[in-house]
Amino acid sequence: MNDNQFDEFFKSKLGKFSSDIPDDMWQRIHKQDKDRRGFFILRWYWFALLLLLFTGAGSYFVLNNKATDKMNNHVAKNEKINTGKKDESNSAEEILNRENKRNDFIFANADSEHTNLKTATAQHTKRSNQAGNTKVTQLPLKKNTVSTSSDLVFENDYTSSKRQNDKLNNLTLTNSDPADSSNDKNPLTKTLKEDSSEVADDEGKDPGKEDAISDKFFIEFYASPTIPVNSISSNNAAYEQTLKNAGKMQFSYNLGARIGIRINNKWSAKTGLLYTQVNEKMNFTDSVLNGINVSYNNRYKSIDIPFLLSYRTQWQRSFNSAINAGILLNISSRYKGAIPDAYGDTRHLDNSKIYKAGTGASIFLSVDLSKQLQEKMDLFAEPYFSYRIKSITTNLQPFNQKINAAGVSVGIRYRLFKKSDAN
Amino acid sequence: MTEAEIIKGCKKKNIACQRLLFDVYAGKLMTVCLRYACDKQEAEDILQESFIRIFDSIGHYRFEGSFEGWLKRITVNIALRILQKKKIKFSSTDLITNENISAAEPKALSALSEAELLKLINGLPDGYRIVFNLYVMEGFSHEEIAEMLNIETVTSRTQLMKARKMLQQQILSNQKMAI
Numbered sequence: 001m002n003d004n005q006f007d008e009f010f011k012s013k014l015g016k017f018s019s020d021i022p023d024d025m026w027q028r029i030h031k032q033d034k035d036r037r038g039f040f041i042l043r044w045y046w047f048a049l050l051l052l053l054f055t056g057a058g059s060y061f062v063l064n065n066k067a068t069d070k071m072n073n074h075v076a077k078n079e080k081i082n083t084g085k086k087d088e089s090n091s092a093e094e095i096l097n098r099e100n101k102r103n104d105f106i107f108a109n110a111d112s113e114h115t116n117l118k119t120a121t122a123q124h125t126k127r128s129n130q131a132g133n134t135k136v137t138q139l140p141l142k143k144n145t146v147s148t149s150s151d152l153v154f155e156n157d158y159t160s161s162k163r164q165n166d167k168l169n170n171l172t173l174t175n176s177d178p179a180d181s182s183n184d185k186n187p188l189t190k191t192l193k194e195d196s197s198e199v200a201d202d203e204g205k206d207p208g209k210e211d212a213i214s215d216k217f218f219i220e221f222y223a224s225p226t227i228p229v230n231s232i233s234s235n236n237a238a239y240e241q242t243l244k245n246a247g248k249m250q251f252s253y254n255l256g257a258r259i260g261i262r263i264n265n266k267w268s269a270k271t272g273l274l275y276t277q278v279n280e281k282m283n284f285t286d287s288v289l290n291g292i293n294v295s296y297n298n299r300y301k302s303i304d305i306p307f308l309l310s311y312r313t314q315w316q317r318s319f320n321s322a323i324n325a326g327i328l329l330n331i332s333s334r335y336k337g338a339i340p341d342a343y344g345d346t347r348h349l350d351n352s353k354i355y356k357a358g359t360g361a362s363i364f365l366s367v368d369l370s371k372q373l374q375e376k377m378d379l380f381a382e383p384y385f386s387y388r389i390k391s392i393t394t395n396l397q398p399f400n401q402k403i404n405a406a407g408v409s410v411g412i413r414y415r416l417f418k419k420s421d422a423n
Numbered sequence: 424m425t426e427a428e429i430i431k432g433c434k435k436k437n438i439a440c441q442r443l444l445f446d447v448y449a450g451k452l453m454t455v456c457l458r459y460a461c462d463k464q465e466a467e468d469i470l471q472e473s474f475i476r477i478f479d480s481i482g483h484y485r486f487e488g489s490f491e492g493w494l495k496r497i498t499v500n501i502a503l504r505i506l507q508k509k510k511i512k513f514s515s516t517d518l519i520t521n522e523n524i525s526a527a528e529p530k531a532l533s534a535l536s537e538a539e540l541l542k543l544i545n546g547l548p549d550g551y552r553i554v555f556n557l558y559v560m561e562g563f564s565h566e567e568i569a570e571m572l573n574i575e576t577v578t579s580r581t582q583l584m585k586a587r588k589m590l591q592q593q594i595l596s597n598q599k600m601a602i
Contacts, residue, residue, distance in 0.1 A: 010540060289500075
C-alpha cells in the first residue's frame with residue numbers, strides 16, 4: 001500500500017463517520033448562546049429605569065416649585081392688604097403706595113392702547129359696588145402699561161369703597177394725552193422715563209449681587225450628537241493596522257440629565273447621568289469563514305456619572321456663559337458587534353470579554369452658553385470634549401483602545417428655587 | 424424540512440431549526456473535532472465553540488457549495504484557533520524508532536474500526552496530527568498548510584511523512600499484539 005492508498009483509506013473511513021456526542025451538548029450550546037444574548041438587554045432595562053426615576057424626580061421638583069411660587073404670591077398679596085386694615089387713616093395712602101411700587105417687571109406693550117381714563121374709572125366703580133365680602137377689583141390701568149397679575153387685589157368690603165375714592169383722587173397719570181407721546185414714539189421708553197422709580201431696569205444693572213442666590217438648584221436635560229475619536233495601539237503592528245482599517249466610526253450621540261447646586265455667585269457643582277452610544281461600522285475578512293467579508297454594526301454603550309464644577313464667567317439678565325470641568329465616572333459599559341482578532345477570526349464583543357464592563361473615568365471640559373427663555377428656564381449650548389484616561393480593553397487583549405468624544409450639547413436648564421425676598 | 428429551510432430558519436435565529444441542524448450535523452462535526460483534539464474533553468469544547476460560531480455566522484452563508492463542507496471548514500478553523508493558542512511546536516524530533524517500516528497490509532487496515540483509527544490519530548504529536556488532518560482529510564496543499572500554520576512548506580511535508588510512518592508503526596504493533 002503506497003502513501004496515496006494509505007491516505008485514501010483514512011479519508012474514506014472517517015470522512016462520513018458520525019461520532020457519539022454527549023447528551024447535554026445541545027443544552028450547553030443553547031445556554032451559552034442564550035446567556036450571551038440576554039445579558040445586555042437586562043442591563044439596559046436598569047438604565048431606563050434609572051433615567052425614568054431621575055426624570056420623574058426632576059419633574060416633581062419643577063411642578064412643585066411652580067405651585068409653591070403661585071401660593072407664595074397669593075399669600076404675600078393677602079398679607080399686604082390685611083396689614084392696612086387696622087390703620088384706617090393711612091390705609092388708602094399705604095395701599096396706593098404699595099400699588100405704585102409694582103413688581104420688578106413692567107412689560108410695555110408695543111401696541112399699547114391709550115386707555116380712556118374715565119371709562120376705566122367707570123368700570124372700576126361698577127365692579128367695586130358689587131355685593132360680596134370679598135371682591136376682586138381691577139385697578140385702573142396706567143397709560144402705556146399692560147395689566148399684570150399684580151393688578152388683581154383681594155379686598156374686604158370695608159376698605160374697598162374707601163380706597164376707590166382715595167385712589168381716584170390720587171391716581172397718577174403717566175400721559176393723559178396720547179398726542180403727547182409723539183416726541184417719544186417708543187412706549188416702553190416713555191413709561192420707563194416717567195415711572196422710573198417703579199421700573200426695575202434690568203439692562204445695565206449689575207446683577208451680580210442681586211442674582212447671587214436667585215437659583216439655588218437647577219436641573220438640566222440635554223442631548224448631543226457626538227464625534228467619537230477612536231485611538232488604537234498594539235505591539236502587533238499588523239493587527240493594529242487591521243483594526244484601524246476595519247472600523248469606521250458612525251453617527252453617535254449622548255443623552256443626559258444633571259442637577260446642579262449653586263455654591264456662590266460664580267461657582268456651582270453638577271452631577272447626574274449621561275448615556276453615550278458610539279456607533280462603528282466594522283468590515284473585515286473572516287478567516288474562519290474561509291475568507292468571507294463580514295460586516296458588523298458595533299455599538300459601544302456607556303452610562304457615566306458626571307462630577308463637574310462650573311465657573312460662571314459672564315452674565316447678564318438673559319445671557320450667561322460658564323466653563324465646566326470635571327470627570328465622568330463610568331458605571332456601566334456594554335458592547336455589541338464584533339471585531340477581528342489577530343488571526344482574522346471574528347470575535348463577538350458581547351461575550352468575549354474584550355472590553356471592560358467599567359471603563360473608569362474620563363476628563364470632561366466644556367463651555368456653557370445659555371440664553372434665558374423664561375424666568376426660570378434657560379436654553380443652553382455646551383461644546384464639550386471628553387478624554388478617556390485608560391484603555392477600555394481588558395488586560396489580556398493584544399491591543400489598547402480609547403474612545404474619546406467631542407460634540408455640542410443642547411439642552412434646557414430649569415431653576416428650581418427663586419429668592420423669596422428682594423433686598 | 425429541507426436543508427434550505429433549516430438554514431433559513433437558523434438565519435432567523437429559530438431555536439427549532441438550530442436544534443434540527445445540530446441533530447443532523449453534530450455527529451460528523453464531532454468526528455472532525457476528535458481528529459484535531461488531544462482528548463475527548465478538548466473535542467467537546469471545540470464542538471461547542473463551533474456551533475456557537477455557526478449559529479452566529481450562518482447569516483453569511485450564501486448557499487454556494489456544500490453546506491456540510493462549509494460547516495466542517497468552520498469547525499476546522501475553530502479547532503486550529505484553539506490549538507494555536509497552545510503554541511504548538513512543529514519539532515523535527517524523531518519519535519520513530521525504526522525508519523525501515525514496512526507499509527501496513529491492507530487487511531490489517533480494513534480490520535480497524537473508525538474509533539480505532541481516531542484513537543491512532545489522537546496518539547500523534549500535535550504537529551503531526553494537525554498536518555496529517557489538513558493534508559489527508561481536508562485536502563489542503565503543503566503551501567496552504569504552511570501559510571495557515573505559519574511554518575515552512577518543507578516542515579509541512581516532513582510532518583506529514585513522519586505522521587504516516589508513526590501511524591503505520593502503530594498499526595503494525597497492534598496487529599502483532601492481536602496475533
